Amino acid sequence: MVTEALEASRRAAKSLGTAFLDCFLPRFCAVCRTRLSSSGHLCADCAGLLKPEPFSYCPVCRFEEEGVGSAEWPPGADCPVHGGLVGLAALRAEEPVLEVVHRLKYSGERWLARTLADLMPDPRAFGHSPGSYGVMCPVPLFRTRQRERGFNQSSELGKLLEPRVGVPFVPDLLVKNEHTAEQARLGGRARRRNLRGCFGVARPSVVSGRGVILVDDVVTTGSTASACIEALRSAGAVRVLVLTVAA
Ligand SMILES: [Zn+2]
Numbered sequence: 070m071v072t073e074a075l076e077a078s079r080r081a082a083k084s085l086g087t088a089f090l091d092c093f094l095p096r097f098c099a100v101c102r103t104r105l106s107s108s109g110h111l112c113a114d115c116a117g118l119l120k121p122e123p124f125s126y127c128p129v130c131r132f133e134e135e136g137v138g139s140a141e142w143p144p145g146a147d148c149p150v151h152g153g154l155v156g157l158a159a160l161r162a163e164e165p166v167l168e169v170v171h172r173l174k175y176s177g178e179r180w181l182a183r184t185l186a187d188l189m190p191d192p193r194a195f196g197h198s199p200g201s202y203g204v205m206c207p208v209p210l211f212r213t214r215q216r217e218r219g220f221n222q223s224s225e226l227g228k229l230l231e232p233r234v235g236v237p238f239v240p241d242l243l244v245k246n247e248h249t250a251e252q253a254r255l256g257g258r259a260r261r262r263n264l265r266g267c268f269g270v271a272r273p274s275v276v277s278g279r280g281v282i283l284v285d286d287v288v289t290t291g292s293t294a295s296a297c298i299e300a301l302r303s304a305g306a307v308r309v310l311v312l313t314v315a316a
């Protein structure tokens with residue numbers, strides 16, 4: 070009873086505080102920057118355009134090549150070729166979400182990580198309990214790129230997801246050992262060649278015999294995810310779930 074009353078007064082104080090702050094610090098939509106009158110960080114238009122429609126897919130072959138969508142291949146079914154691997158994304162990799170991701174990565178708008186992390190799916194909604202995964206880590210950047218950018222966008226997303234997903238987040242679990250050409254500039258086969266063997270697991274004992282949740286911003290061809298999965302599997306990961314904003 071006392072706790073409930075305390076909780077109610079805390080909530081009231083919080084909303085009063087927010088209203089008070091809004092008088093002095095107007096808030097703007099994270100995407101289009103129009104002024105916001107309600108809570109949250111997206112205006113109604115942007116929230117509509119970025120409405121999550123979470124789906125699962127195979128992060129290696131994307132299912133497309135295997136005929137997903139056909140009657141004998143219901144959505145959400147495991148890829149028979151790549152068992153133990155699953156990809157979950159909130160949105161299809163197209164505009165406007167790609168522009169938001171681009172701004173986070175290349176314009177240094179680090180605060181957009183919160184907007185994007187909030188869209189990302191909860192693995193529990195797809196029947197993946199936190200207990201099946203021992204650790205969560207980001208797709209790493211090569212150290213010079215991380216220095217240039219000042220942060221790793223996947224790590225920003227992972228940190229924000231940790232309390233919601235309920236799996237410990239270890240930012241430096243995977244390392245990128247080589248500087249590679251920007252994936253976006255390469256074709257499919259060149260992408261895979263570009264990344265083969267360039268990721269390593271810094272602490273294999275953390276991965277061995279456990280499930281790993283790999284966090285990234287966007288999966289396109291799946292070549293980055295595949296190269297990371299290869300490294301995690303060689304370190305003994307029993308299953309890998311690739312969690313992204315878009316795919
Ligand atoms: Zn907006």
Ligand SMILES: [Zn+2]
Pocket residue numbers: 127128129130131132135148149150151
């Ligand atoms: Zn597959």
